[in-house]
Amino acid sequence: MKLYSQQLDTYCAAVEHALPSYLPAPKDGEKTVCDAMAYACEAGGKRLRPVLLCAFAALAGGDVAAAMPYACAIEMIHSYSLVHDDMPCMDNSPLRRGKPSVHAKFGEDMALLCGDALLNRAFETVLSADTAVAADRRLRASFVLARAAGIRGMIGGQTIDLENEGKAIELPLLEELHRKKTGALITAACEMGAILGGGDESLVAAAREYGKSVGLCFQLVDDILDVTATAEELGKPVGGDEQNEKNTYVSLLGLSETRRLAAAQTDNAIAALDGIDGADDLKALATVLLSRTL
């Protein structure tokens, strides 16, 4: 299925093109980790976060090229989180997107360093970014990224997830888990785009609201797909959540209620952009993300 409109596809292609240029060139002595970093960031993912960042930068009237280092940085952070998540001491996943995961291909030690290096590289990239964006907006967007990726964001969500494996948790904690683990970085992508594009506070708030709703919807659909998709579609074994005794919306509420909640989040996302010119692609994306099959 096609995820992106023609316009969003151009952002996705621009990210695919730019991302390797922000990664370190392989160098004697450091080659394995550099190769692992490139492998972890290779095409195959949806590039959802950087595409959202570019789309909101454009929606705010900004220059998408000036936002590109930030778009690539957020994809590096997403990629590092997958590398570390797949490791034996975490989810122990030998496959990612139908290919060997980083530790399976490069070894556990290199996977650990690769993830560390990608997280660090994201901040090197935003801090060295030589763009037309004003310094205050650069600092603000970089802080939004750091906060969303950290203990009160993505890492916090991973922690809640791990601490509650095998325990039945209540809906509010499950929502917090999902909002942090997946939602925080998706929300940050939208918010950073609006900030870097020069948007006013009402656009930044709308971007944040859209991101929150799309982010939660995204994780709800992930939970659904882990049960309903085939291994080929998913690029990894199905039922992994159940096997790892993960708390999911499907295990707590069942499939049909999870589907209803996901649809409600899509409605919220679309409503958040109500009355904003040029937001049709982003509204359409919210709808497509609800019905995605991979």
Next chain:
Amino acid sequence: MKLYSQQLDTYCAAVEHALPSYLPAPKDGEKTVCDAMAYACEAGGKRLRPVLLCAFAALAGGDVAAAMPYACAIEMIHSYSLVHDDMPCMDNSPLRRGKPSVHAKFGEDMALLCGDALLNRAFETVLSADTAVAADRRLRASFVLARAAGIRGMIGGQTIDLENEGKAIELPLLEELHRKKTGALITAACEMGAILGGGDESLVAAAREYGKSVGLCFQLVDDILDVTATAEELGKPVGGDEQNEKNTYVSLLGLSETRRLAAAQTDNAIAALDGIDGADDLKALATVLLSRTL
């Protein structure tokens, strides 16, 4: 033995006091990782990097309090690197400073997340720092930190180290390894302090030169202590380098030549501060670091 002068001791005490305030307060659902982060940053280390940062900020005529978030951030990055280095897939060290290492106490999964969270928290801290330092100096100091911690700095050194375990390497690569693995962050501490304190380019260059020499000396002495110290002094088993087939100066050049090189680096460090007023404490520190026994 006493490492610091009275003045440097006040910086060390200020760092001990400030560091916990930059770490996340334990929160339901995220408590284990927050506890692990605090444990990893607990007293016991020398706080060398933040003390150097404070000392160079003062030497540059700046306000040490304004540099404190950066001092704490660099200690977080040093601490995360130890947490990940100790993990079973890396050095597999059950002890650190005489206490159980983070993975031994909190589990491997929490150690992985704890390290990630500390690295991320360092950037949250510098990016949110509400200090009197001008924005351009904040951005510059933050970039120096990111670069030194990354694939061309500390992580690059760890990579070279891992890739060459069990292989005999030549002196130039061993020096690059040490300059990156230990030296980069120590050099960055000095450079960041000079930048944040408002120093001119000649002071920033002197700080960098001092940091490079002290950083290499520090690792040379580490290599020596791994062979000569007792386990009680070291807080971990001695001979770990040999057991892990690490490349060290001692294994390549022997003890006395390594001691000679360390002394030469101390001379370099002192010479780098020649003619700079108020640098006596830093010169004395270089000498003490050469003769440290832990």
